[in-house]
Amino acid sequence: MCGRLLRRRIQCGCGGFMLSTLRTMIGGSTSQKNAGWAWKKLCQVKDRLKEGFNSAGWLGNVYSISKVYKWIQGPHQDVSWYPWVWNRFNIPKQGFILWMDLQDRLRTRSLLVDWGVCQDNVCLLCGNAVESREHLFFDCDYSRKCLSGISEWLGIPETDFSIDRSWKQWGKEVKDSIKRKICLAALAAMVYQIWYVRNKALWLKVVIHPRVVCKVICTEVIQRCKQMINCRWRRQHCKWLHSLQSTSCR
């Protein structure tokens, strides 16, 4: 198709959308069959908000976008890990993988076997057990070595070796809020790196040494946390971060 013809078709399409939009606006109804899909969606939101104005009493009070957003979302269960996952100290991609893991949405081999996608459910990192969420984080010998290395680096005694309990234990161990955020960012980075290494083992048939994984985690955490330094940080925080940096390459 030549460029001129394509441009004309796009213009015709936009014209059709605008015409249907104007008709709907004039008609004041969402039931117009020839209205564009985008406008129908907008009208659905408008109708929903109309319900909020009537039932939630927004007309009598100061209008707040945050209140409306929460109203549209509806009731949802609060989760204790929310401040850990959606924290600025975490690199966003690491927070996302952590969020997936905490909801058991990572496609581990035990899940894939249950779904009939693959036949082999053995852990790709140690080869000694079924690869489930509980095994990867952190029943697996491989991931335990990584966790031990990082907990030693941070000066936190690790006893639980379970993603669901370790982050709570770390939170209790570290009283200072900034130091706690740094430690939990390291744990988030650990989940990401173990999942990354596991995928690398699957696709490239290569298992990276746990010491190398620990070094990557240390480097990423230090770099990220340096970006988080602001006026709330005290000298002791900066000194501690500097000491972490000097001990991360051992």
Ligand SMILES: [Zn+2]
């Ligand atoms: Zn394993």
